[in-house]
Amino acid sequence: MKLRLCVLLVPALLAASCGPLDESPAEPVIDELTGQVLQEATTKYDMHRLLENSDVTGGTGITPAQVQAFLQQQGSYLAGYTDPAYGKTAATLIVERSRASNISPLYMLARIQGESSLIQSGTSTNLSKATGCGCPDTSGCDAQYVGFGKQVECAAKKMRGYLTDLEAGRATISGWKTGVTKSTSDPCSVKPVNHATAALYTYTPWVGAYAIQCGRTTVGGSSLMASIYNRYKTAYPWTLTTAEGCYSGTVDATVPEGSCVQSSSDALWRQCSQGVFIGGTTAKPSNCNVSFPYCASTRLGRSVPTRTCVQVSSTLWQQCGAEGAWRDAPGAGTTGVGPVGTCYAAYPL
Structure with a gap:
């Protein structure tokens, strides 16, 4: 064990005691997939149920102002960023592009942090691949998705597409399905118990270091999304639901309870119910208070x-x-x- 030098203080009779030096801190663990430093896990998650469906599709009451305040709280570079391709702030794009696909802005914040660390970083490193969308493990990023706004929109549309398949009883593009066991890249044998978990593994087919049962310890994986999401959920006083309706990115406004919207992202109909959009059908619901079709x-x-x-x-x-x-x-x-x-x-x- 290493010893530290003894330093005498003034007056001479008061000498500092000299104890053993603690061992050097362990080297940080770098995520093999993203290159980001993995934080020490304070909570572990069930790999079969990483998040609830409402975690991924909720957050209807979250506003750009709230996201802006959160980014400032975290010291994020994004707090002062405006995307030149859209002419909009990062906070606005996170809310607008997420809600346009009926995806929670809070989930999107977790996705951005897990993929690029931009939420808690004061630099613009990884801005062009903020959500890792169109950036497979085996190759570089697709040029059509380069840029912050495009990354957020891509991630939201991808998740919406996976959820649409799952809601229709189909497997996702990579074969994940609720209630069906499939192997991840760790590898771990996972049986998702809800659509949100199956969609997360479709996006990132690794369990990673933050699950109870299994997972590669040098990869954040989908369990990292659960860890960050739950940390962010309590780090700011979010308005997760709207008291008198649902925010629709398609309409770009809060629509009244019972309203039906044909989504601009996939042309499916969803209805506002208790502050959250439900459904996802090709046919318009029969009990709409007001509708917003194509x-x-x-x-x-x-x-x-x-x-x-x-x-x-x-x-x-x-x-x-x-x-x-x-x-x-x-x-x-x-x-x-x-x-x-x-x-x-x-x-x-």
């Missing part, structure tokens, strides 16, 4: 999501609104905003 555009020859702006003549723009009705939007061509909000997409002549 609008049929004669000029485009197809249907487009709510808030889409289309120029129909040299002097007239219209925007898709509630109940599939087109509304005149005279300023949309220059401001990108119509009577029902910012244009989801704009189609000039």
Whole structure:
């Protein structure tokens, strides 16, 4: 055991006692997949049930202002970042792009931290691959997903696609399915008990270091998402649900309880129930208080999501609104905003 030098203090009669030096701290463990330093686990999770479905799809009451305050609290580089491709702040993109796919912004914060450490880092390192989306373990990142906003949108759409398959009773693209045992890359034999867990393993097919039963200790894996999510959930006074409806990224507003929205991400219908969107069906629910379907555009020859702006003549723009009705939007061509909000997409002549 190493000994430390004895240092005498003044007055001379008060000498500091000299005890043995503690062993040197262990070297940090670096995640084999992401290159990030793995934090010591304070809680371990059931590898068959990493998160609840509502953890991944909830958070309907979270606002860009709350995310901004959280980023500032964490000393994140993202607190002062605006994506030039979107002209929007990181906080706005995290909420907007997550909710557009009915994915929780709080889950997205955990995903960003687990993949790139950007939530708690004061530097821009890994900004272009913030969520690891389109960045498989075996190769580099797909160029079409490079950039912060694109990374958040990609991650949200991927998770929504996995959940849509699972909600329909299908396996995900890589074969994960609720209630069916499958081997991870650790390897571990996992039987997901809910859609959220199956979707997490589809995104990252490793259990990793934060599970009770099994997992590669040098990989964060999907268990890392559970660890970060639960830490972030209690680190800030989030408004996880809305008291009088659900926030819809498609509508870009909070819609009343019982409202039905045809999602811009996958064209499936979901209904607001007790502050959370439920469902995910091709058919519109029969008990909608108000609905936000796609609008049929004669000029485009197809249907487009709510808030889409289309120029129909040299002097007239219209925007898709509630109940599939087109509304005149005279300023949309220059401001990108119509009577029902910012244009989801704009189609000039």
